[in-house]
Amino acid sequence: LAKTTQPISMDSYEGQEVNITCSHNNIATNDYITWYQQFPSQGPRFIIQGYKTKVTNEVASLFIPADRKSSTLSLPRVSLSDTAVYYCLVGDSSGNTPLVFGKGTRLSVIA
Amino acid sequence: DGGITQSPKYLFRKEGQNVTLSCEQNLNHDAMYWYRQDPGQGLRLIYYSQIVNDFQKGDIAEGYSVSREKKESFPLTVTSAQKNPTAFYLCASSRSPGLAGVRNTQYFGPGTRLTVL
Numbered sequence: 575l576a577k578t579t580q581p582i583s584m585d586s587y588e589g590q591e592v593n594i595t596c597s598h599n600n601i602a603t604n605d606y607i608t609w610y611q612q613f614p615s616q617g618p619r620f621i622i623q624g625y626k627t628k629v630t631n632e633v634a635s636l637f638i639p640a641d642r643k644s645s646t647l648s649l650p651r652v653s654l655s656d657t658a659v660y661y662c663l664v665g666d667s668s669g670n671t672p673l674v675f676g677k678g679t680r681l682s683v684i685a
Numbered sequence: 686d687g688g689i690t691q692s693p694k695y696l697f698r699k700e701g702q703n704v705t706l707s708c709e710q711n712l713n714h715d716a717m718y719w720y721r722q723d724p725g726q727g728l729r730l731i732y733y734s735q736i737v738n739d740f741q742k743g744d745i746a747e748g749y750s751v752s753r754e755k756k757e758s759f760p761l762t763v764t765s766a767q768k769n770p771t772a773f774y775l776c777a778s779s780r781s782p783g784l785a786g787v788r789n790t791q792y793f794g795p796g797t798r799l800t801v802l
Contacts, residue, residue: 608790617689617775617793618728661727672718672743673791675728 578662583680592649594679596662599643604666607638607645608673612659618675621660622647649681657683688712689794691776696799698763698770706761706797708776717759718777718791721745728775734759763799771801 579597586592598607606625610618622629624636624645635648649656661678689710698704710717716735720728730743734753748767753759759778763770777791 615773615796615798617777617796618791620790620792623790672730672733674730675720677725677727 577674578664578676580660580662580676580679582677583682585682585684586652587684588653589651592652592656592681592683594647594649594660594662594681595644596647597644598662598664601642601664602666605642605664606666607636607642608663608665609634609636609647610661610663610675612661612678618661652681652683654683654685657681689776689778689792691774691794691797694795694797696797698799698801700801701765703762703764704770704799706763706774706776706799708759708761708794710757710759710776710778710792710794712778712792713756714778714780714792715756716779717753718779719743719749719751719759719761720775720777722773722775722796731761731774770799773798 608623609621612618622634622636629636637646659678659680663673665673692707718733719731729745732751734740750762774797776794779791
């Protein structure tokens with residue numbers, strides 16, 4: 575499984591755009607990149623998933639460069655409720671091997 | 686959340702006792718997973734099951750046992766052999782692995798917080 579590296583923590587003020595970058599140098603051809611969000615004492619929640627270029631949904635955008643060795647989760651105009659831990663995972667679409675959760679990035683949004 | 690229920694939300698156990706955590710899903714997912722999370726840490730995989738009557742050990746299976754007799758249920762037993770069982774336990778499920786075009790997105794339950802007294 576491709577290992578991921580992301581910052582341990584980040585701080586941001588309300589209303590700012592937050593970009594969290596994840597490094598996955600050993601990503602395989604069949605691997606997708608998935609981001610989850612976790613609030614304290616809750617299960618992680620799927621945010622966004624992509625393979626290459628850019629993916630956008632109502633919550634976030636995911637930017638993946640051509641070499642796919644990194645990806646950036648972009649949260650537009652964060653609010654206090656976006657304070658959470660964000661996990662970057664890499665795995666193939668077959669699902670035969672469970673995804674591996676690292677320690678994630680703890681985002682703190684400040685008023 | 687999203688069709689996965691875990692019970693109870695809080696559980697207290699005396700040292701030396703076995704305890705079983707419940708996980709049920711109505712998403713018709715084939716695969717189910719159990720994770721453990723300690724304070725400030727990420728999720729660690731305990732066991733997973735990709736089909737009924739079959740399951741595999743994850744990274745930290747020692748002291749735990751599971752069964753998968755029904756597609757919708759994947760109970761986890763924390764045995765007395767688990768030396769440090771106090772943690773937050775999360776159950777997840779995903780669609781059938783190996784199907785073309787199906788991405789391995791996991792859906793999580795609300796978790797059970799186990800405290801050993």
